[in-house]
Amino acid sequence: MPLSEFDIIARYFAQATPGREDVVLGIGDDAALIDPPAGQQLVVAIDTLVAGVHFPLETDPYDIGWKALAVNLSDLAAMGAQPAWLTLALTLEHNDDDWLAAFSRGLADLAGEYGIQLVGGDTTRGPLTVTVQVAGYLPPGQALTRKGATPGDEIWVSGTLGDAALGLRIAQGQLQADDSVKATLCRRLNRPEPRLALGIALRDVASSCIDISDGLLADLGHLCAAADCGASLHCADLPLSSAARELMSADSGLGDLPLTGGDDYELCFTAAASRHGAIQSLATQLDCPLSCIGLVEAENDIHCHDPDGQIRNISGHGYRHFNESN
Structure with missing residues (x-):
């Protein structure tokens, strides 16, 4: 007999994540009851992943x-929030025991790293779709937002750029790579690491922040639009992994991917030039590479400069839903 939605919840999700003392009532009722920390603001984010699209x-x-959990935690990281709870809406074409066991382990393993409890959700039948909502908290007035950059601020990014976009092309059979490079880039695509510790550390440092989900240019564009400003980027300073460098050196057509490729889930943030040293210290303290890649400008446009000083003509500006050219 196939498992019902209630059997699926009980077998794979009810006890999958760590328990928290602030969860009064979790999975098994019409809604969860939570005691949020006193004097803290709640931060909530939600993302949907659709098979064949995401x-x-x-x-x-x-x-x-x-990944369904990681992309949401990346949003909390971009706000400087401490994650605590999650809900899951899972739509399945059919209930496959092996698939459910592996899916729930992936979700639970990442939730366990950060002490996040699954407190509810929904299970339905249909095309494979995963929706995760996460909630966390932070002190009032300390949230990082997209608005706040000013001309003269430095632009920083964490980690490396373009890896996930290269990994997707490998997974789709559009690129060939040796086993080591393939494993590195596909892991970056499939198992992004949310920069939660960095987001929290940036509360008193960054003037604005966003996570890079649709590509650096697209997401930096949101920061600039929110602050009514522009940016000047130095392409030579874009941080690249050795795996990305290897593929890009062999194919000049891949050169814009660090600017336009999505799914990196690194943080892009701005900060006053006076905080440069403090940010470098954070990179060491958190063991998290941080690279200064440009400056916020007053002019409402983003210019990408090649090493020779010429402005690069970029093909594409990141992923957009409902855009047939993606």
Whole structure:
């Protein structure tokens, strides 16, 4: 007999994540009851992943579970929030025990890293779709937002750029790579690491912040639009992994991916030039690479400068839903 939605919840999700003392009532009732920390503001984010749109159909279910949570935690990181609770809405074409077991492990493993409890959700039948909502908290007035950059601020990014976009092309059979490079880039695509510790550390440092989900240019564009300003980027300063450098050196057509490729889930933030040293210290303290890649400008446009000083003509500006050219 196939499992009902209630059986699925009980078997794979009810006890999958760590328990928290602030959860009064979790899975098993019409809604969850939570005692949020006194004197803290709640921060809530939600994202949906659709099979064939946000991940290839053949993606390992463990990776789908991991990534569904990771992309939401990246949003909390961009706000400087401490994550605490999550809900899951899962739509399945059919209930496959092996798929569910792997998916729930991926979700639970990442939740366990940060002490996040699954407190409810929904399970339905239909095309494979995963919606995760996360909630966390932070002290009032300390949230990082997209608005706040001013001309003269430095522009920083965490980690490396373009890895996930290269990994997607490898997964889709558009690029060939040796096993080591393939494993590195596909892991960056399928198991992003949310920069939560960095986001919290930036509360008193950054003037604005966003996570890079649709590509650096697209997401930096949101920061600039919110502050009514522009940016000047130095392409030579864009941080690249050795795996990305290897592929890009062999194919000049890949050169714009660090600017336009999505799914990196790194943080892009701005800060006053006077905080440069403090940010470098954070990189060491958190063991998190941070690179200064440009400056906020008064002019409402983003210019990308090649090493010779010429402005690069970029093909594409990141992922957009409902855009047929993606």
